[in-house]
Amino acid sequence: MGISMENGLSTNKSVGKQSVLFQNPPCVLGYSSIAGKKEGEGPLGSCFDIIEEDPLAGGKSWEDAESRLQKKAAELAIQKASLQPKDIRYLIAGDLLGQLIATSFGIVDLEIPMFGVYGACSTMGESISIAAMLIDGGFADKVIALTSSHFAGAEKQFRFPLDYGNQRPLAATWTVTGSGAVILGSPKEVKKLPEDTNPTIHITGITTGKVMDYGIKDSMNMGACMAPAAADVIFHNLSDFDRKPDYYDKIITGDLGYVGADILKDIMKEKGYDISKNHMDCGVEIFSKETQDTHSGGSGCGCSAITLTGYVFKKMIQREWKKVLFVPTGALLSTVSFNEGNSVPGIAHGVVIEIME
Structure with missing residues (x-):
């Protein structure tokens, strides 16, 4: 299906059966990545902002650790964007745990209006999608999309506690310990210094x-x-x-x-x-x-x-x-x-x- 354009913009944001084309494409204002120790030892280790060596992240449980990762990722993204939590209109976030407890306990101190979402491991895509629609639709000027997972927390909830020591089949994957945050804003929010290329x-x-x-x-x-x-x-x-x-x-x-x-x-x-x-x-x-x-x-x-x-x-x-x-x-x-x-x-x-x- 072709895209009807007028003055360089689509005359209809809905395209085809499942897609949206933004008229004023939201831009990335800031982002952050917090990774666990195992992830930091992998091929992409040098790319992450912070490597958290402590699997509990200073907390008392796996779930508490994941909440701490989310909070740290959100705060770092906000800091890198030269913003304050009060500047963010909405926070869209989720995790793998029941009732999104990693998110709700992790972001409570930020005091940002929140939409909690669950898309399992697709949550970052869902969060960014909703954030982009809110911005392009004129409902917000800055939105943060946030998610996380923790190996031990996921094993505890979905499979077997680590102490059980079960064998994993070759088709199994390893749940990543980490949290990522992306701040989206309208194009008018981009403020570049002259030397910024x-x-x-x-x-x-x-x-x-x-x-x-x-x-x-x-x-x-x-x-x-x-x-x-x-x-x-x-x-x-x-x-x-x-x-x-x-x-x-x-x-x-x-x-x-x-x-x-x-x-x-x-x-x-x-x-x-x-x-x-x-x-x-x-x-x-x-x-x-x-x-x-x-x-x-x-x-x-x-x-x-x-x-x-x-x-x-x-x-x-x-x-x-x-x-x-x-x-x-x-x-x-x-x-x-x-x-x-x-x-x-x-x-x-x-x-x-x-x-x-």
Whole structure:
């Protein structure tokens, strides 16, 4: 489907079946990445703002630790944007824990109006999507998107406590300990110094995903659960905007891992698109397959969040990548539904990120 343009802007923000094209693309004002010790030892370790060596982050529990990571990430992003918490109109955040307790306890002191969201490991994509729509729609001038995950907290909630010492199958991924934050603002909020030559990163569009359920009941193979949802979002992004895969320098999925990434590329070939040349998966990149025992790679809300804010944005600021399709992926796993014999559905959300000089 083509995009009707008038004076360089779309005459209709809704494009195709699942996408939105922003008339005044929101820009990135600030961002931060807080990573755990294991993540800091991985290939992307030098990209993160802070490496938290203490798995408890100075707290008393795994859940408390994750809340502390979120607060630290939010405060750092606000500081890097030269703002104060009172300058932020809305905070959109979520995590993997029940009732979003990592978020609610983590951000309470910031006193920013909050929308709590849950998209499993796709939460960063969902948060940025909603933040961008609020800004382009004129409902806010500055919004922070925030999420986190913690290896021990996720294992405790979804699988087995660490003390149990269960064996992990080769298809399993390792939940990332980390938190990422992105502050979006309207273009008029960008204030550059004369000596600042860095480009501005904009959110130019989004493609919202659907819940996809292929009947997979293996809770330790989340890549297979999420791959169909990622394929659906990428397909509709390309068809809605009438683009080929090579429009993007990178098509970046969240945490499919090695198993899910292979499934995704096979599905996309069946749909008529070859993304093998420019596809990247955060779960594959964040850990070393040779030196870190994480089996199929990384996962969790923090996986795509800190890869985006630590690594992807760095590549874009350096102008190595100018157009990126960011597709965080989520397995909608519940211990309640799984123990009742249900399958594990998946979802993904696409965010178009571009450099605009």
